[in-house]
Amino acid sequence: MKFYQRFAYYLIGLVLGCFFVAAMWSGKDVRCNYFPNARVLNDLRTKPFHHTKEADSLLSQGWISEADIKNILTYGDVDFDRSNIKEGGGKKYLIEGQTAAKQKVEIEVVNFEDKAVLKTIRKTKSE
Known part of the structure; x- marks a missing residue:
């Protein structure tokens, strides 16, 4: 697997992870x-x-x-x-x-x- 493919998978995982963290903490008074x-x-x-x-x-x-x-x-x-x-x-x-x-x-x-x-x-x- 080439570098740009690994980097693309990394970015997809990072964006999905940030989305789930934001969804979990939004609306809470933390x-x-x-x-x-x-x-x-x-x-x-x-x-x-x-x-x-x-x-x-x-x-x-x-x-x-x-x-x-x-x-x-x-x-x-x-x-x-x-x-x-x-x-x-x-x-x-x-x-x-x-x-x-x-x-x-x-x-x-x-x-x-x-x-x-x-x-x-x-x-x-x-x-």
């Missing part, structure tokens, strides 16, 4: 969160999200928005040295991120089994 930071942020995003009165008052000031909070919960960095502390039946996480105006902030979220609660929002100094 996430590959291997690192602790990604797992914590994904867990917080998938739960119902509530605010304390203090967080609501800070959100109403206008320097940070609900979209900024969602962005921080997607791209933020969890500070594990000061996080994963039991608090009121849940675990407290400190997440560092930035607003759309590039202001560095730190949010404190308590993660319960059935919900996540935003406790405080703090501006941090730029380095």
Whole structure:
């Protein structure tokens, strides 16, 4: 069998294999969160999200928005040295991120089994 014939069989098998893999995984909500930071942020995003009165008052000031909070919960960095502390039946996480105006902030979220609660929002100094 010549090289181009073997190559043609290889390509046919590759295309069929890709088709079956795509068909098997399409429509499924699959996430590959291997690192602790990604797992914590994904867990917080998938739960119902509530605010304390203090967080609501800070959100109403206008320097940070609900979209900024969602962005921080997607791209933020969890500070594990000061996080994963039991608090009121849940675990407290400190997440560092930035607003759309590039202001560095730190949010404190308590993660319960059935919900996540935003406790405080703090501006941090730029380095």
